Amino acid sequence: MWKDKVLAYESQIIDDLKGLLAIESVRDDSKASDAYPVGPGPRKALDYMYEIAERDGFGTHDVDHIAGRIEAGAGEDVFGILCHVDVVPAGDGWDTDPFDPVVTSDKIIARGTLDDKGPTIAAYYAVKILNEMNVDWKKRIHIIIGTDEESDWKCTDRYFETEEMPTLGFAPDAEFPAIHGEKGISTFDVIQTVKAEDIDEPDYELYSFVSGQRYNMVPDEAIAKVLVKENMTDVIQSFENYLQQNQLDGTSTVDSGVLELKVFGKAVHGMDPSKGTNAGLYLLNFLANLKLDKTASNFVAFSERYLFKSDFGEKMGMKFHTDVMGDVTTNIGVINYNNQEGGSFGINLRYPEGFEFTKALTRFEEEINALGFDIELGKNQSPHYVDKNDPFVQSLVETYRNQTGDHSEPYVIGGGTYARNLDKGVAFGAMFKDTEDLMHQKNEYMTKKQLLDATSIYLEALYKLCVEG
Numbered sequence: 101m102w103k104d105k106v107l108a109y110e111s112q113i114i115d116d117l118k119g120l121l122a123i124e125s126v127r128d129d130s131k132a133s134d135a136y137p138v139g140p141g142p143r144k145a146l147d148y149m150y151e152i153a154e155r156d157g158f159g160t161h162d163v164d165h166i167a168g169r170i171e172a173g174a175g176e177d178v179f180g181i182l183c184h185v186d187v188v189p190a191g192d193g194w195d196t197d198p199f200d201p202v203v204t205s206d207k208i209i210a211r212g213t214l215d216d217k218g219p220t221i222a223a224y225y226a227v228k229i230l231n232e233m234n235v236d237w238k239k240r241i242h243i244i245i246g247t248d249e250e251s252d253w254k255c256t257d258r259y260f261e262t263e264e265m266p267t268l269g270f271a272p273d274a275e276f277p278a279i280h281g282e283k284g285i286s287t288f289d290v291i292q293t294v295k296a297e298d299i300d301e302p303d304y305e306l307y308s309f310v311s312g313q314r315y316n317m318v319p320d321e322a323i324a325k326v327l328v329k330e331n332m333t334d335v336i337q338s339f340e341n342y343l344q345q346n347q348l349d350g351t352s353t354v355d356s357g358v359l360e361l362k363v364f365g366k367a368v369h370g371m372d373p374s375k376g377t378n379a380g381l382y383l384l385n386f387l388a389n390l391k392l393d394k395t396a397s398n399f400v401a402f403s404e405r406y407l408f409k410s411d412f413g414e415k416m417g418m419k420f421h422t423d424v425m426g427d428v429t430t431n432i433g434v435i436n437y438n439n440q441e442g443g444s445f446g447i448n449l450r451y452p453e454g455f456e457f458t459k460a461l462t463r464f465e466e467e468i469n470a471l472g473f474d475i476e477l478g479k480n481q482s483p484h485y486v487d488k489n490d491p492f493v494q495s496l497v498e499t500y501r502n503q504t505g506d507h508s509e510p511y512v513i514g515g516g517t518y519a520r521n522l523d524k525g526v527a528f529g530a531m532f533k534d535t536e537d538l539m540h541q542k543n544e545y546m547t548k549k550q551l552l553d554a555t556s557i558y559l560e561a562l563y564k565l566c567v568e569g
Contacts, residue, residue, distance in 0.1 A: 114548070117221040138254065146185055158171060163262065164258055193320075196543075222551055222558055227243060246259070268524050271519040274515060281453075282513055283452055284451045284453075285481045285516045291442075291474050309399075309436065335390070338386075348382060371514035381408045382408075413428040418449070426514065433447070
């Protein structure tokens with residue numbers, strides 16, 4: 101029944117999704133303003149959602165152009181569907197233009213198909229279809245749309261300062277059957293505060309180092325510019341050997357005595373950095389073999405001592421595990437250095453319940469202060485947990501089982517979704533067991549079957565929770 105209703109809307113669903121995917125909604129602080137709080141792209145995607153909602157007869161409410169909602173239903177309680185329309189940068193190596201969606205016989209290829217534009221459109225259409233069935237709503241529906249989920253959550257922070265908090269809700273931004281717990285997430289910078297004087301003339305001077313664009317992505321490219329005073333050929337040969345030994349791709353070019361070294365890694369979501377290849381940390385590992393100037397040497401030594409090949413906080417003294425939520429993970433998402441100011445490491449740390457975050461960070465900061473480094477804490481979100489036996493969670497899971505025949509249990513993840521904004525919020529789809537997870541990676545796609553099946557599951561779930569109940 102539900103699947104048949106969704107199939108009748110297939111072409112509309114895909115057309116509306118294509119329009120959203122064509123918007124390069126990447127945060128751009130260089131173009132931020134009151135009108136575009138995190139840049140023009142995310143604002144354009146938010147306005148696009150308002151436009152299709154108004155076309156379909158729904159009310160909308162904007163909050164400072166950084167978040168807003170689409171309103172449907174009727175009743176006293178509010179059910180929230182928390183989505184986001186911003187995306188991470190596309191990165192290199194795509195087979196197609198990441199912001200010119202390609203629709204094949206079985207899939208849609210573009211940045212954001214999985215995270216989170218495809219699921220957003222699926223959830224929107226579930227509400228639209230029910231509304232056009234003229235159901236007797238028992239709850240109000242707020243489809244809450246954010247534009248800064250991939251960075252600092254300025255969107256939902258601002259939204260919930262003034263707007264009504266839903267009683268229940270889900271975020272269509274993870275996996276089925278349901279995610280009932282999420283690790284705590286912190287972002288912080290380790291900043292080099294002491295410039296060291298060189299006693300002896302160094303053989304090599306590190307001019308600059310750049311790697312990564314987002315804390316929650318494993319960087320897939322790193323570039324170092326090094327002044328080489330002698331033995332240029334030897335350094336290049338050593339670099340080629342290093343790439344080969346570590347099964348990495350990279351390039352080297354020379355301009356006026358300055359050697360530019362580039363390493364390519366594998367970008368994955370920062371919630372499990374062990375699945376990727378951190379180009380920045382590998383390039384620093386190579387530079388550790390050179391007699392660099394003292395400030396750069398201290399910077400590289402820090403990476404070697406605390407960060408390289410330490411995805412679970414081992415080297416920082418933060419290794420911690422629980423059976424329910426798993427391990428602490430540490431992603432070094434952004435690395436920068438220049439010979440005038442020194443360097444910094446942007447770290448995304450995720451931790452289970454029971455991990456004493458403040459105590460661990462304070463101890464680590466005291467340790468690295470002695471080495472000429474300091475910590476600047478960004479955002480810290482505590483772990484989020486809803487009992488999997490809660491009737492709300494069980495209703496969602498039952499809907500998934502009805503339509504798939506899969507009796508998998510709900511579980512917890514290292515990722516973070518908008519569900520944690522709600523006291524009783526869970527992440528619910530839209531990835532299935534057989535989904536190829538290319539979130540934050542090149543050639544991201546969503547199959548048509550996944551898109552339509554997710555819409556069908558959302559349709560039944562919302563009928564149960566907001567019409568029957």
